[in-house]
Amino acid sequence: MKTFSPRAIFFDLDGTLVDSVPDLAEAARRMLAELGEPTRTDEEVATFVGKGIPTMVERALSVGRSPVSAERLAQGVAAFMRHYEDTNGKLTRAYPGVAETLPRLRERGLKLGVVTNKAEAFIAPLLEELGLAAYFDCFIGGDTLAKKKPDPEPLWHGCELLGVTREAALMVGDSGNDALCARRAGIPVLLMTYGYNEGVAVDSEDCDGLLSSLTGLLPLLA
Known part of the structure; x- marks a missing residue:
């Protein structure tokens, strides 16, 4: 090399x-629960990471599921940011x-x-x-x-x-x-x-x- x-x-x-990923996944699960959406595993969330929080949230909401509206995505991002402030650094x-x-x-x-x-x-x-x-x-x-x-x-x-x-x-x-x-x-x-x-x-x-x-x-x- x-x-x-x-x-x-x-x-x-x-x-x-x-x-x-453990902290990101926990915040994502809290966000999904708040929005009444099905949960995600740590392994799934790991594949959503890399292009920033809005993209990660959109993937958590939509991959293998229905597309989300801009309004729904904004709700998800706001909820994730709130929950991640609590989980960030815990695990x-x-x-x-x-x-x-x-x-x-x-x-x-x-x-x-x-x-x-x-x-x-x-x-x-x-x-x-x-x-x-x-x-x-x-x-x-x-x-x-x-x-x-x-x-x-x-x-x-x-x-x-x-x-x-x-x-x-x-x-x-x-x-x-x-x-x-x-x-x-x-x-x-x-x-x-x-x-x-x-x-x-x-x-x-x-x-x-x-x-x-x-x-x-x-x-x-x-």
Whole structure:
């Protein structure tokens, strides 16, 4: 696998740094119950994650079921946001290797950022709950800008915030959404093999390498 010499590394959150499906699924089930809809399993919700909360809610309401109206979707999103504020961080855990690797990256003088499609309001509280927030220099959520991944704008915005060029950045994610965002941004990208990727095998995605643990990132940094 090739090596990289970044000054900044941007990480996706759900499915890359943390396994958040238990909390997302619980909030989704509470939302569905409130709306009088059939429930969903953790496994189903895992395939709905990746393109932000509105898309996840729409999938929870409609996949294998009837399409939902814009009004119904808005009700679902509002209910999910309310319930997720309560469940966020309760059952989410950092993946093995994350807590060990982040401080070692900081010791090397690297700037670190989170670029996720999760709503910005939920990012810092979740990482603070896990004791990881202090390692990061910026948090960019799916609603921070007018556009979200796979549009390149969030990564470009991250580069501006951290004062690095695109050539000096690296993206680490878990999905084709992350890979496409990085490709469009002109930034190399590595994908974790254990993430969600909307139910698609991650080894089929266009990326610069695969990692089975975040600790595997360290030997790749020149």
